[in-house]
Structures are given as C-alpha cells and as structure tokens.
Amino acid sequence: MSLPGRTLEVMCPMHLQIGSDGRVRGAGPTLRKLTGERRLAGVPFDEVIDIYRPKRVRNLRDLRALEGRKLQLRLRNGPGRALKGLAMPDGEGGVLLNLSFGIGVVEAVRSHALTSTDFAVTDLAIDMLYLVEAKSAAMEASRTLNLRLQGAMLAAEQRAYTDSLTGLQNRRGLDRALQRLVRAAERFALLHVDLDFFKQVNDTRGHAAGDRVLQRVGQIMLEVTRREDLVARIGGDEFVILLAGVTDRTRLAELCERLVGRIEQPIALDTEVCRISASIGIVRSDPEMASFSDTKTLLGRADTALYTAKRNGRAQYAFHEDGPPKAAL
Known part of the structure; x- marks a missing residue:
C-alpha cells in the first residue's frame, strides 16, 4: 500500500x-x-x-x-x-x-x-516538550522571585545599617563592625567626632541647613579616610570612624588634623556660608599593647577622650589617657 x-x-x-x-x-x-x-x-x-x-x-x-x-x-x-x-x-x-x-x-x-x-x-515528544517548557517557566519564575527576595533582603539589611540622612553607617552598623574587629583581636583605632558650633547652624538657619551641613561633613569624612575604613553617624552631630590596622599615633594625629582642617572650611548654604569645627576623641585597640575586649568600654573611652578635647577648647583631638589634648594646626 x-x-x-x-x-x-x-x-x-x-x-x-x-x-x-x-x-x-x-x-x-x-x-x-x-x-x-x-x-x-x-x-x-x-x-x-x-x-x-x-x-x-x-x-x-x-x-x-x-x-x-x-x-x-x-x-x-x-x-x-x-x-x-x-x-x-x-x-x-x-x-x-x-x-x-x-x-x-x-x-x-x-x-x-x-x-x-x-x-x-500523536508524538509523545509534544507532551514532554510542554512539560519541559512548563518546568522551565516555573523554574525561571522561581529564580526571578528568589533574586527579588534576596535583593529585597539585602536592601532591607542595608537600610537597617545605614543612616538615611548621610548614607553613612548608623549605630547598628558601627556596633556590628566594632564587634567583628574585637572578636578577631585586630589592631584598630576608633575616632569619636563631635561637631563644634553645629547647634548655631540649626538655631539660626534651620534644620534643613543643618542637614546639609551633616551631609557635607559625612562626605568629607569619606574623602579623608580609606575605602576599607568605616564612617558612621551615631546620632545628631556625632560621628565615629573605625580605622582597621591603624594604631600609630603620628598617623592618627595627621588624620585628625587633616579632618578638622577640612571640616573648618566654609560650607556653602545657598547664598551664604557657615563655619563649624570638630573635636575628636581617639582610642586605640592593639592586642600587643592593651586589648579592649569590650566594645562598650572602647566607646566609653573614646567618649571620655572627646570631652577631654572639648573641655580644653574646640578644634582639638585627644588620645585616651594621653594627657592634655592636641590642638589641630
């Protein structure tokens, strides 16, 4: 046939x-x-x-x-x-x-x-192809959803550790990084920075102007530090800088003087400018010198050094338990 x-x-x-x-x-x-x-x-x-x-x-x-x-x-x-x-x-x-x-x-x-x-x-291949395509589509949809969920989780985690005004790390981000350094027994320095005369900016020019000043100060801190350093705003006009692997006094003093000098430069606010300064308290953690295993103690000692600098005048920095503060040149 x-x-x-x-x-x-x-x-x-x-x-x-x-x-x-x-x-x-x-x-x-x-x-x-x-x-x-x-x-x-x-x-x-x-x-x-x-x-x-x-x-x-x-x-x-x-x-x-x-x-x-x-x-x-x-x-x-x-x-x-x-x-x-x-x-x-x-x-x-x-x-x-x-x-x-x-x-x-x-x-x-x-x-x-x-x-x-x-x-x-009548070929069973057609049915198999439909099943394969359906599975591929389902897997792609699942992969896309997982990527979106992972992205959302990462974004949420990033927001949880980020200061919304400046884009710097916040107190939670600082605590996480500080605990990691302490657990690893690494050498590092912690700089507690408080702005001088900032309250006058808020009082005379308003909080919007104050926010712009804080943003500019955060940008300056990022510019004078290394990429691997951590800069955090922990509240109001207070900032903390973590410098991993750095404990040398001379190097830290040079950084503080450079930082204060940059912050003291006039900051433009529309048609006007404002002037502020900064005081800095410094604490060093070095397992070979004196290992501070308590992050709360570290922050407390940096805070003590900061107020030592403030009591002796503005635009100064002081090392914890190092005697009289140094004026930034």
Missing part, C-alpha cells in the same frame, strides 16, 4: 523514503529542516544517514535485514546528534525509515528551533 506524500509528512515528519535502487525518494519536513533544506531526492541513502547499530549498514540489503528493529544512526551532513530509527518495507521494493530524537528531543528542539508543528500530533 502506497501512502500519499501529504499523509506521510503529517504522520511521520521525520521519515525517509528509500527506493528499491537505494536512493532517497522523499523526506519528511522536519528531517529536511535538520539537513538544512538540502535536496535529498535521488541521493543514495547511505550518503544521507549513517546507521551504525545494531550493526553497520552499507547498502539496502543490509537495511532490509534490520526491518522492525530499533536502529541508531546519525545524519552525515547534519548535526552529530544520535537519532533513533525504525525501517519497514514500503511494499514496492524500497524501505520506509521513520526517525526520532529519543531522549535527545529537548536538546534538539533548542538547537534547531523546533516547535510542536515539527512533530506528529
């Missing part, structure tokens, strides 16, 4: 018709797509396909001997992907060979941009 070509194309879109002379008489549309729409009619079948299991097929007689058995083959001029095949006589001395992708259907679909129209409507 001979089937019309249209029937074969719809029911077996990956078929190959081989005549009694061993040459290709026709091919299904999906098979033609895989071969790059190469003209197959009249070409010897062994130049189109390479059948290697259950044994090598070299001619039509070898192929007929394998009728009804599962074949494994490759397209010679197409992708090197293995295909499955089933050969049956066509009743006219030739062979009708029907092919499939087997478990490689998903990869084939992606590689050749195949759609459901490239398969017979």
Whole structure:
C-alpha cells in the first residue's frame, strides 16, 4: 500500500523514503529542516544517514535485514546528534525509515528551533516538550522571585545599617563592625567626632541647613579616610570612624588634623556660608599593647577622650589617657 506524500509528512515528519535502487525518494519536513533544506531526492541513502547499530549498514540489503528493529544512526551532513530509527518495507521494493530524537528531543528542539508543528500530533515528544517548557517557566519564575527576595533582603539589611540622612553607617552598623574587629583581636583605632558650633547652624538657619551641613561633613569624612575604613553617624552631630590596622599615633594625629582642617572650611548654604569645627576623641585597640575586649568600654573611652578635647577648647583631638589634648594646626 502506497501512502500519499501529504499523509506521510503529517504522520511521520521525520521519515525517509528509500527506493528499491537505494536512493532517497522523499523526506519528511522536519528531517529536511535538520539537513538544512538540502535536496535529498535521488541521493543514495547511505550518503544521507549513517546507521551504525545494531550493526553497520552499507547498502539496502543490509537495511532490509534490520526491518522492525530499533536502529541508531546519525545524519552525515547534519548535526552529530544520535537519532533513533525504525525501517519497514514500503511494499514496492524500497524501505520506509521513520526517525526520532529519543531522549535527545529537548536538546534538539533548542538547537534547531523546533516547535510542536515539527512533530506528529500523536508524538509523545509534544507532551514532554510542554512539560519541559512548563518546568522551565516555573523554574525561571522561581529564580526571578528568589533574586527579588534576596535583593529585597539585602536592601532591607542595608537600610537597617545605614543612616538615611548621610548614607553613612548608623549605630547598628558601627556596633556590628566594632564587634567583628574585637572578636578577631585586630589592631584598630576608633575616632569619636563631635561637631563644634553645629547647634548655631540649626538655631539660626534651620534644620534643613543643618542637614546639609551633616551631609557635607559625612562626605568629607569619606574623602579623608580609606575605602576599607568605616564612617558612621551615631546620632545628631556625632560621628565615629573605625580605622582597621591603624594604631600609630603620628598617623592618627595627621588624620585628625587633616579632618578638622577640612571640616573648618566654609560650607556653602545657598547664598551664604557657615563655619563649624570638630573635636575628636581617639582610642586605640592593639592586642600587643592593651586589648579592649569590650566594645562598650572602647566607646566609653573614646567618649571620655572627646570631652577631654572639648573641655580644653574646640578644634582639638585627644588620645585616651594621653594627657592634655592636641590642638589641630
């Protein structure tokens, strides 16, 4: 019985018709797509396909001997992907060979941009493709949701440790970093900075102007410190700077003088300028000198040094338990 070509194309879109002379008489549309729409009619079948299991097929007689058995083959001029095949006589001395992708259907679909129209409507591959696509869509949606949740969690955590006015770390961020340094027994210095004459800015120019001054001071602190240092606003006009790995007095004194000098420069407020200064209390933590294991003690000693500087005049810095404060030059 001979089937019309249209029937074969719809029911077996990956078929190959081989005549009694061993040459290709026709091919299904999906098979033609895989071969790059190469003209197959009249070409010897062994130049189109390479059948290697259950044994090598070299001619039509070898192929007929394998009728009804599962074949494994490759397209010679197409992708090197293995295909499955089933050969049956066509009743006219030739062979009708029907092919499939087997478990490689998903990869084939992606590689050749195949759609459901490239398969017979009764092919289970269509159902599998729907399941694969549904799973892929669900996994992508889940991945997107997870990324959004992670981003939201990171943003929320960042907000929890950030001062909303200046963008610096807040007291929680400072405590976290300070505890980490203390636990690791690292050398570091803590600078407690309090602005001088800031209250006058708030009283005479308003809180909006005061906020701009605080933002400018935060920017200055970031500019004079290193990227790995931590700058925090812990309330009002109080700031803390953590300097990991730095305990040298000379280096700290130079930093304080540079910081005070920058803060004392006029700050523009619309058509006017304002002038403030800063006092700084310094405490050093060095396991080889005197390891302060209590963060509360460290902050308390820095606060004591700060008020030592303030009692002896403005624009000064003082080291904890180091005697009279030093005036910034």
